[in-house]
Amino acid sequence: MEQTPPDPERQVQPASLEPLSGPDDDLEAAVSKEADGAQREGSGTDTMTENNFFLKKIEISVSEAEKRTGRNAVNMQETYTAYLVETRSAERADSQSVLTDSLWRRYSEFELLRNYLLVCYPHIVVPPLPEKRAEFVWHKLSADNMDPDFVERRRIGLENFLLRVASHPVLCRDKIFYLFLTQEGNWKETVNETGFQLKADSRLKALNATFRVKNPDKRFTELKHYSDELQSVISHLLRVRARVADRLYGVYKVHGNYGRVFSEWSAIEKEMGDGLQSAGHHMDVYASSIDDILEDEEHYADQLKEYLFYAEALRAVCRKHELMQYDLETAAQDLASKKQQCEELATGTVRTFSLKGMTTKLFGQEAPEQREARIKVLEEQIGEGEQQLKSKNLEGREFVKNAWADIERFKEQKNRDLKEALISYAVMQISMCRKGIQVWTNAKECFSKM
Amino acid sequence: MEGERRASRARSSDLPAGGDGAESPGGSVPLPAGSCSPALLPADVLDLDEDEDDLEVFSKDASLMDINSFSPMMPTSPLSMINQIKFEDESDLKDLFITVDEPESHVTTIETFITYRIITKTSRGEFDSSEFEVRRRYQDFLWLKGKLEEAHPTLIIPPLPEKFIVKGMVERFNDDFIETRRKALHTFLNRIADHPTLTFNEDFKVFLTAEAGELSSHKKQGPGLLSRVGQTVRAMASSLRGVKNRPEDFMEMNNFIEIFSQKINLIDKISQRIYKEEREYFDEMKEYGPIYVLWSASEEDLVDTLKGIASCIDNCCKATEKRMSGLSEVLLPVVHEYVLYSEMLMDVMKRRDQIQAELDSKVEALTYKKADADLLTEEIGKLEDKVECANNALKADWERWKQNMKNDIKSAFTDMAEENIHYYEQCLATWESFLTSQTDLQLDEDSEDKL
Numbered sequence: 001m002e003q004t005p006p007d008p009e010r011q012v013q014p015a016s017l018e019p020l021s022g023p024d025d026d027l028e029a030a031v032s033k034e035a036d037g038a039q040r041e042g043s044g045t046d047t048m049t050e051n052n053f054f055l056k057k058i059e060i061s062v063s064e065a066e067k068r069t070g071r072n073a074v075n076m077q078e079t080y081t082a083y084l085v086e087t088r089s090a091e092r093a094d095s096q097s098v099l100t101d102s103l104w105r106r107y108s109e110f111e112l113l114r115n116y117l118l119v120c121y122p123h124i125v126v127p128p129l130p131e132k133r134a135e136f137v138w139h140k141l142s143a144d145n146m147d148p149d150f151v152e153r154r155r156i157g158l159e160n161f162l163l164r165v166a167s168h169p170v171l172c173r174d175k176i177f178y179l180f181l182t183q184e185g186n187w188k189e190t191v192n193e194t195g196f197q198l199k200a201d202s203r204l205k206a207l208n209a210t211f212r213v214k215n216p217d218k219r220f221t222e223l224k225h226y227s228d229e230l231q232s233v234i235s236h237l238l239r240v241r242a243r244v245a246d247r248l249y250g251v252y253k254v255h256g257n258y259g260r261v262f263s264e265w266s267a268i269e270k271e272m273g274d275g276l277q278s279a280g281h282h283m284d285v286y287a288s289s290i291d292d293i294l295e296d297e298e299h300y301a302d303q304l305k306e307y308l309f310y311a312e313a314l315r316a317v318c319r320k321h322e323l324m325q326y327d328l329e330t331a332a333q334d335l336a337s338k339k340q341q342c343e344e345l346a347t348g349t350v351r352t353f354s355l356k357g358m359t360t361k362l363f364g365q366e367a368p369e370q371r372e373a374r375i376k377v378l379e380e381q382i383g384e385g386e387q388q389l390k391s392k393n394l395e396g397r398e399f400v401k402n403a404w405a406d407i408e409r410f411k412e413q414k415n416r417d418l419k420e421a422l423i424s425y426a427v428m429q430i431s432m433c434r435k436g437i438q439v440w441t442n443a444k445e446c447f448s449k450m
Numbered sequence: 451m452e453g454e455r456r457a458s459r460a461r462s463s464d465l466p467a468g469g470d471g472a473e474s475p476g477g478s479v480p481l482p483a484g485s486c487s488p489a490l491l492p493a494d495v496l497d498l499d500e501d502e503d504d505l506e507v508f509s510k511d512a513s514l515m516d517i518n519s520f521s522p523m524m525p526t527s528p529l530s531m532i533n534q535i536k537f538e539d540e541s542d543l544k545d546l547f548i549t550v551d552e553p554e555s556h557v558t559t560i561e562t563f564i565t566y567r568i569i570t571k572t573s574r575g576e577f578d579s580s581e582f583e584v585r586r587r588y589q590d591f592l593w594l595k596g597k598l599e600e601a602h603p604t605l606i607i608p609p610l611p612e613k614f615i616v617k618g619m620v621e622r623f624n625d626d627f628i629e630t631r632r633k634a635l636h637t638f639l640n641r642i643a644d645h646p647t648l649t650f651n652e653d654f655k656v657f658l659t660a661e662a663g664e665l666s667s668h669k670k671q672g673p674g675l676l677s678r679v680g681q682t683v684r685a686m687a688s689s690l691r692g693v694k695n696r697p698e699d700f701m702e703m704n705n706f707i708e709i710f711s712q713k714i715n716l717i718d719k720i721s722q723r724i725y726k727e728e729r730e731y732f733d734e735m736k737e738y739g740p741i742y743v744l745w746s747a748s749e750e751d752l753v754d755t756l757k758g759i760a761s762c763i764d765n766c767c768k769a770t771e772k773r774m775s776g777l778s779e780v781l782l783p784v785v786h787e788y789v790l791y792s793e794m795l796m797d798v799m800k801r802r803d804q805i806q807a808e809l810d811s812k813v814e815a816l817t818y819k820k821a822d823a824d825l826l827t828e829e830i831g832k833l834e835d836k837v838e839c840a841n842n843a844l845k846a847d848w849e850r851w852k853q854n855m856k857n858d859i860k861s862a863f864t865d866m867a868e869e870n871i872h873y874y875e876q877c878l879a880t881w882e883s884f885l886t887s888q889t890d891l892q893l894d895e896d897s898e899d900k901l
Contacts (some may be wrong), residue, residue, distance in 0.1 A: 012569075038722045041795055057495070079898075102524060136850065179661075226748060229748045230748065233741065233745045236741050237741045237742070237745065238739050240734065240741060241738065243734045244734045244738050246734075247727060247731035247733075247734050248731055249728045250727040250729055250730070250731070251724065251727040251731055254720060254723050255720075255724065255726050257716070257720045258554075261713050261716045261717055261720065263711070265710070266715060268706050268710065269856075272859070273855055279863070332749075378470060393683075415749075415752060418749075418752055419752060419755050420754075422752075422755050423755070423885065423888055425759070426759065426762070426881050426884050426885050426888070427885065429762070429766075429877065429881045430878060430881045430882060430885065433874045433875075434874075434878065435874060435877065436871075436873075436874035436877075437871055437874045440867050440870040440871045443867045443870075444867035446861040447860055447864040447867055448860070448864050450856065450859070450860045450863075
C-alpha cells in the first residue's frame with residue numbers, strides 16, 4: 001500500500017522501540033476486552049492483524065470512566081468524565097502483557113487529537129469519534145451525557161477510535177498519537193505547538209472551492225455522492241430502529257402486568273390458581289427479557305453510527321481534493337492570463353481588455369523601456385507560475401493517488417465491518433426469538449394445566 | 451357436520467356439556483359415559499379424535515348430576531326427552547345451531563340501524579321447521595335479554611355486547627365495531643342455546659323464528675318498559691336489606707365476583723393495550739425493512755446481505771400481523787365477554803338478594819304484626835319456596851358458569867401462548883435461513899479466495 005513519504009517530524013521515535021521496519025513485518029495490536037463484558041466487534045481484531053504496521057505489539061484499551069469535577073477555562077465549576085487509556089506491550093512468547101502507559105484523557109482531548117489528524121493527513125479517511133451527545137435514542141434510553149450506560153458506550157467508542165488509529169498503516173506512526181498514549185501532562189500544549197491549526201483550511205475557502213471547481217476527479221464526485229447517500233440512509237435507519245425499539249419495549253413490558261394480576265386472581269381460584277400463578281411468573285420473565293435484548297441492539301446501533309460518522313470523514317477527503325483542484329485551476333488560469341498579457345505586450349496587440357490597455361489607448365503608448373520592464377516582470381512571474389503549477393500538479397496527483405489508496409482500504413474495511421454488524425444483528429434476533437419460544441412454551445404449559 | 455362447524459365458529463360460543471341443550475331436565479337420568487357433547491371444544495379443535503372428546507366427557511358427568519337435582523325450574527318436555535334419547539348414541543347432542551352474520555345497514559327517515567341475519571337449524575320437535583332465517587337488530591337482542599332476566603332472575607344470563615363503546619369510537623357503524631358486535635351477538639345466542647334452562651325459553655324461540663311483524667306484536671305482550679324500570683328501582687332498594695342475611699355460600703360467591711370482576715377488568719385493559727402496542731410495533735416495522743433495501747442500492751458489495759435483512763424484517767412483520775389477528779379473534783373477545791359477565795353476576799347477586807329481602811321483610815312483619823299472622827305465614831311459605839328455588843338455581847348455574855369460565859379462559863390464554871410461540875418460530879426460521887445463506891456465501895467466498 002503506497003503512502004505519502006512520512007514527515008520525519010511526525011514519525012514515532014520512542015526510545016525503547018526498534019527502528020522503523022517495512023510493511024512486511026507481522027505486527028499486531030490486540031483488543032483488550034473489559035471485565036464488565038463490553039466487547040468490540042470481532043472485525044476490529046481481524047483488521048488489525050492484517051493491516052497494522054505498528055512497531056511492536058501493543059494493546060490499547062480505554063478501561064475506565066470516571067466522573068470528575070474541575071474548573072474550566074472560564075474558571076467555572078464543571079463536571080466531566082475522564083477515561084483511563086492504558087497501553088500494554090504484549091510479549092510474543094507468552095501471552096503476558098506488561099502495562100507500559102496509563103493516563104487519563106477527557107473527550108475534548110480525543111477531539112483535539114482527531115482534529116490534528118484531520119489537518120495533518122487530509123488524504124486519509126480519519127476514524128470518527130463516538131457521538132458527543134446521545135442521538136437517535138429510543139425513549140427509555142437516557143439522552144443524558146452523564147448516564148452510566150451512555151458513558152459506557154462512549155468508553156467503548158473511544159477505545160474503538162484508538163484501535164482504528166493504531167491499526168491504520170499511516171496514522172499509527174504519528175508522534176502526536178504516540179504522545180497521546182504516553183504523555184499525560186502537557187500533551188495539549190505539544191499539539192498546539194505544532195501549529196496545525198494554521199495549516200487548517202478555512203471552511204469558507206473549502207465551501208468556495210466546492211462550488212467553483214470545474215474539473216474535479218470524477219471518482220471524488222461519486223464518492224461525495226456516495227457519502228451523502230450513506231449518511232442519509234443510516235440516519236434514517238437509526239431513527240426508525242429507535243422507534244421500533246420503543247414499540248418492542250412497550251409490547252414486552254405490558255405483558256408484565258399480566259404477572260401481577262394473575263397472581264392476585266390466583267388467590268380466589270381453587271383449580272386455576274396454580275396455573276395462573278406460574279403463568280404469571282413467566283409473563284414477568286418475558287417482560288424483563290427485553291432490557292438485555294435492547295441493550296445488545298444498542299451495540300448494533302453504535303456500529304452503524306460509526307459508519308454514519310465515517311461518511312463525514314469521506315466528505316472531508318473529497319473537500320480537500322476539491323480545494324486542491326480549485327487551487328490548481330486558479331493557478332493555471334492565472335498563469336494563462338499572465339502569458340496572454342505577456343504576448344500582447346510583446347506583439348502590441350490588445351486582444352483582451354485590460355486596464356493597461358485602456359490607459360494606453362487613452363493616454364498613449366508607453367515607452368519601449370517600460371514595456372520591456374513589464375514583459376520581463378511578467379516572464380519572471382510566468383516562470384515562477386509554471387514551477388508552482390508543476391508542483392501543484394504533482395501534489396494534486398500524489399494526493400489523489402494516496403487518498404484513493406486509503407479510500408480503497410476504507411471500502412474494504414467498511415464492507416467487512418458492516419457485513420459483520422448485519423450478521424450479528426441477525427444473531428441477536430435469533431437469540432430473541434429463542435427466548436420468546438422458551439417463555440411462551442412455559443407459559444402455555446402453565447395455562448394448559450389450569 | 452357443516453352446520454355444527456358454522457354454529458360453533460366463535461370459540462367462546464362452545465360451552466361444556468354442562469349446558470347441553472338436549473339433556474334431561476327434571477329427573478336424574480344418568481347419562482351413559484361417552485354420550486355427551488364435546489361442545490366444550492373450540493371450533494378448530496373439533497378436529498380432535500373421539501378419544502379426547504371422551505376424556506372431556508368424564509369430567510362433566512359430575513356437574514350434570516348437580517344440575518339435574520338442583521334445577522326444578524327446567525321445563526320438562528316429553529319431546530325434548532325423546533330428542534335426548536335419540537341422540538344418546540351420537541357423539542354430539544347439540545340440536546340447535548345458530549349463526550349470526552351479514553350485518554346490513556338500514557336507513558329510515560328517523561334513524562339508521564344495523565340488522566344481523568340469524569340462521570337457526572334445529573331438529574327439535576317444538577320448532578315448526580328445521581331451518582329459520584330472520585333479521586334482528588340490537589334492540590331485539592336487548593329485549594330478549596330483558597325477558598330472560600325477568601323469567602330467570604337468578605340464572606346467569608349471558609351478556610350482550612355494549613350499546614356504545616365509550617372511548618375511541620365516534621362512528622357507531624365503524625366496520626371493526628360491527629364485526630366485534632356481530633361476533634359477540636353470535637356468542638350470546640349460542641350461550642343461551644347451550645344453557646340447560648334458557649335454551650327452552652319461549653321468548654328465545656320466538657326471537658329465533660318469528661318474522662319481523664310477529665316479533666313486534668309478541669314484544670308488546672308482557673310487562674311494559676315502565677314497570678320494568680319500577681322493578682329495578684325497587685330491586686336496588688331492597689337488595690341492600692338482602693345483603694344482611696345473605697347465606698355463607700353467597701357471601702363467598704359475592705366475594706369471588708368482586709375480586710374476579712376487578713381482575714378480569716384489568717386483564718381486559720392489559721390485553722387491549724397489548725394489541726395496541728403490537729399494532730404500533732407493526733406500523734414501525736413496515737417502515738423499517740424498506741430502508742435496508744434503499745441502502746442496498748448504494749452498496750454493491752452488501753446487496754445480498756442488506757436485502758436479506760429487509761426480507762427477514764418483512765417476514766417478521768407478516769408474522770406480527772398474524773399474531774395480532776389471533777389476539778383480536780380469540781383472547782380479546784373472550785376476556786371482554788367475561789368483563790361483561792362479571793357485571794351480570796353482580797346484577798344476579800342483587801336480584802337474589804332482593805328476593806331474599808322480600809322474604810325477610812315479611813318475616814320481620816310477622817314478628818310485629820300478630821294480627822295478620824295467618825296471611826303472612828302463608829305468604830312467607832311461598833316466599834321461602836321462592837328463595838330456595840332462586841338460591842338453588844343460582845348455585846347450580848354458578849358451578850356451571852365457573853366451569854365454563856375456567857375452560858374458556860384456559861383455552862383463550864393457551865391459544866394466545868400458542869400464537870406467540872408460532873410467531874417466534876416463524877421469525878426464528880426466517881432469521882436462521884438468512885444466517886445460513888450468509889455463512890454459506892462466506893464459505894463460498896473463502897474457498898474462491900483460496901483457489
